[in-house]
Every structure is written in structure tokens, then in C-alpha cells.
Amino acid sequence: DAKTTQPNSMESNEEEPVHLPCNHSTISGTDYIHWYRQLPSQGPEYVIHGLTSNVNNRMASLAIAEDRKSSTLILHRATLRDAAVYYCILRDPGGSQGNLIFGKGTKLSVKP
């Protein structure tokens, strides 16, 4: 499975935008980019996913570089409830297990 690289931690102020980067230089043409987040002492929750085009949903936006070697998760206005560990995950449609390969993610702190 292709690997992803994320900063260990980031800080943001409440109500400001947050850009969480992810590098995936070995991504294959068929890998989807998924983002999940995990609040303290809870199970992860799905945030967003994309393949080539930028994506928007009610939680966040996903900006994918033209060469697909990096992507950025954008939280438009951070709230205290957005403080979590954010995981960038590549998922191969040909993968046999179907599970998600989690790295250590980025721990986002939000200051009031």
C-alpha cells in the first residue's frame, strides 16, 4: 500500500481556516484519497474522500494536487469540536482486505 506523510501536529485558532497537508508521492493512478478523524477516546469518523478532482462536503473540502502526489484537507472555520487526530489514507480498489491503513495522523489543536 502506498504511504502517506503528515505533520505530527498543527495548531489553529477558533473560527479560522485550517489546511492539513498530506504527501503521498507513491500514489498509484487508482488509489483513492480518504480522510478520517478521531476525536479523543472515540472511534474514527469519515470526513471526505476523492480521486482526482477537488471535493466539498458539509464537513470539509479536499484539494488534490494536479499530479496527485499531495492533498490538503481544508476546514473552513475551525471550532473547538474539530480538535482531533486527522488521518490521510490511500485506498487501492484492488486491495484484498478492504481495510484502512492508518498512519499516526496529524493532531490538530484548536485554541479559543
Next chain:
Amino acid sequence: DGGITQSPKYLFRKEGQNVTLSCEQNLNHDAMYWYRQDPGQGLRLIYYSQIVNDFQKGDIAEGYSVSREKKESFPLTVTSAQKNPTAFYLCASSIDQGRTYNEQFFGPGTRLTVL
């Protein structure tokens, strides 16, 4: 409300005892998964099941066992053979295993401590 339930939230056991963690989903999902999370780490796959009466080992299956007798239930047994069982255990499900864009839904987790 549809979702995944795991019980109990906290579990304490003595070393050498087997313990079974419960996972139930009412989402009508075919695929179910068990992950383990250690402090400060990402999740690692223990077992997964694509369909009733079928399951496969994940990356760290040694010392664990599962069953899938019903679509909605996927219990995990942590046996005495598991050398470091203290961890946070997460169960997840998805519509099926094959489609990569299927999101996985996670339960709230069970924190197991072996004394």
C-alpha cells in the same frame, strides 16, 4: 438510529484469561472489521469479515479469534496467547469490502486493560 455498538466501554481482566469483546451493527453492512490502537499510534487490522460465516486474518491476528455467525454481529476474543492485550479495540463496518469509496463506520471502542 443506525450504528455500531461495542460493549463494554472499559474492560479489566487478569492476565491469562480469555475475554470476548462485543460488536453489533444494525446498518445491514456485509463487511466488518476489528482494529487495535495503541497509545499515540494509528489503527492496525486484526481480523475482517466480508460475509457471514467467513473471516480473514489481518496484520496482527495472532492471539485473537473471531466468529461471524450473524450479519450484524462480529465478536472478538482476546486469548491468553496475545502477549500485549492492553489496548483500545475498535470495530468497524462498511457496505461491502470491495468498493474503495465505501466509508467505514466505527464503533465507540472498548478499552481493555489486562492486570
